[in-house]
Amino acid sequence: MDIGRTEQFVGRQWDDQIVPQLVEYIRIPNKSPMFDADWVANGYMEQAVDLMVDWARAQAIDGMQLEVVRLEGRTPLIFIEIPAANGGSDADCVLLYGHLDKQPEMTGWDDDLGPWTPVLRDGKLYGRGGADDGYAIYGSLTAIQALHEQGLPHARCVILIEACEESGSYDLPAYVDHLAERIGEPSLVVCLDSGCGNYDQLWCTTSLRGLAGGNLTVKVLDEGVHSGDASGVVPSSFRLLRQLLSRIEDETTGRIKVEGLHADIPGERLDQARRAAEVLDTAIYDKFPLAGAVRPMFPRDAQGAESTDLSELVLNRTWRPALSVTGVDGIPSLSSAGNVLRPHTAVKLSLRLPPTVDGKRAGALLEEVLLTEPPNGATVSLVLEKAATGWNAPAMSTWLADAIDAASQAFFGKPAMYMGEGGSIPFMGMLGEKFPGAQFMITGVLGPHSNAHGPNEFLHIEMGKRVTSCVARVLAEHHHAGTRGETMGSAVAADSGTRHGAHGCC
Template structure:
């Protein structure tokens, strides 16, 4: 039996039952585990939550009936663990070709603002959605990957050798991953297709594939003016406000009226095909481009041109302040001129912009000639390059669209994403001949990283089925000689280790 005998009805039935009977209950238990990424839990080893998540996923994976499957939890000294699964080719598939499937199991921190009956570590099933931190980002990946392969085995459809990597450091920038990829290089081999289940979707009505990811530069920016706080009535008008000076310095980077990034070096030319994709996405999504966000009544987006909004979140730099220090809560804020103000900066970068250079530009702009001689520091935590997908091979474009038509009854869509997936840039360099299918379930209102995050269960089922179809078509294309494994780069290099998280 080959890919032409692929029966969507049987696959859909198998995948749906697996999700209902096993995957959703597994994800309920996973959400309960506060396995925050190392950046947000420096005592992660002692606390043991990461190991709890690994054991949960490992236990389920080992129970799956996939002939020849080998699973190992790899632990390099001083690094977060990694789940490595190797599945041999089956039913006439090629062992000299490889599909690499990727996901992660670490989570973002709690964040405030959850509804009273919801919470980050409190799984709640409601209206076809599973609420809680990490189910969609990206706990479902190992379950979806193995279920897609199981669906092929049920019909005896051939597939090439598959490798699954589930890391535990993605939300901290994947700084451990290059060491694992180098350590496992011989066992990974030469993948000609990389499937990543850690991305988003514009709606829940069709398959969405990511064509680009923004880079990220940022860190902790601090302005200090005093050794200690002083009476504001005594000092104001004499001592410059640290907040005002910080605001003044940020205006070197960002136009406070429009949000446009002012440094020319932080912009990049947008390729013509990405402009075309942005226009198509705007036409399909219409106002969902912006109304998927929980705007307050009367609030408007930064632009009334939908195509421009798509480009703003995928190909243009943008600055966010994601944390503040040096400010007491309102309830305990006295009449004190504070000694310092510090903020955490998150500067999203165009996909093709060099992250290291962007970090240098940020430092140059913020640290030169501090006003009033203030003590100004920038602890640059992230300076990572984004990713722009290589031209898609005809076989993969056909496979993705066929999968979307089979399980959504609508054509596939392609769009850049505003976040980062560190693994993609690294794999793009290490295997330059590989093709990429970057997809996911993070759609409207799913609110990854924020309060009330949820996994859209039906979308999870359909994406899983689509992955099964694409893996089957990959083998068919491989048999026709239409795929070629990426030529490995000798060393993934430590410079990938500071990639920004999603």
């Protein structure tokens, strides 16, 4: 591969085509079905599909076949198949994945920014979904085109772009089963929906946390009553809810009390966390807009002393459970709150799980802990919305480790880094089950301050260019490894201690 030529081609493609496409994509409020119950009638998802499909079909890629697959009652899926080229193998397959649905608006955007208002500033494209994960289809096709532009070989490639990832990818298994024969048996999976610790080198994700949670409601009255009359007699629903949350979480340290929600951390992941902490230093927490004198959540020992080991923060966000309350109901705004003892309090719980904790088991534990012996006999309900298992990558083959590092050195001038991510990509667990011998390159552009899901989300354009170039390099090396007869899948696929699924992953 001519590195300079690749950089030029990818750069032109991003500047002339991808960024203008993403500007239009950001304007479309195609929220994931969980956040837009009328998504079919509203038509925004269809607009996003049409935008991407029209661009993809206009690309000059020999033999490319594109179809929008629609299973009844499900979100659409873009399926693209590109035959092997320039001596590559059609018997092998690389699967490239992304999604086109978005998180909801969220409050707190700067006055001159907004979720559906694309703004280009200082090399960043602001707006919802550009980095998470609208760029994936464009980056995937451009990486393949970069190989064609130099006459370089690659194996058959399949691109899947789904439309309900932000809702837990509940439609995707049906599509993967439906398309199983057309997909084949991929030896490499490339996902562009992950994060990066900085914008200075290529970052690859080694694990993803699972997720369990839903709506917890505590009801004490059939209607609100005068607080002066009832307080002291009728228990506060808010206080009882606090009691229930304390069954799960230590309110002083944030540690999850339910031991069944913890998991042993593999030694390799501990080593990777230490190396990541050395590279990132205080950027591990500096990247967050901490208010005032807020301090990060370092663990405490039995005597209450706080650790200063930065790798502990890496492990907190990648291999330890953590609880967030992401929504509240039953509580009026401050401006309309009267002296009323409210009938109920409800919260949306988001419990991040270690990668190897079974999501369904975690959901059952939540129900058991929260619903047993309700305080004061209150009516307590928990409606589980998510119970997804995380993912722990299989051991990386030598060829892929070498290819990823060579790509990072070529396009960043620095070695590649490996770290777990705190978020969830349900597709990875499913692919790990279906293709236990596949290798995984999970990467992305969501770095410091990019704020996916939150206000002022942005896509770092230069990072997008470099990640695209790195994917092209890895696709080329995938072919060469195959021609050298190297093991394409996991070198330890048969080792139940390291293969995905060995610790209860789904």
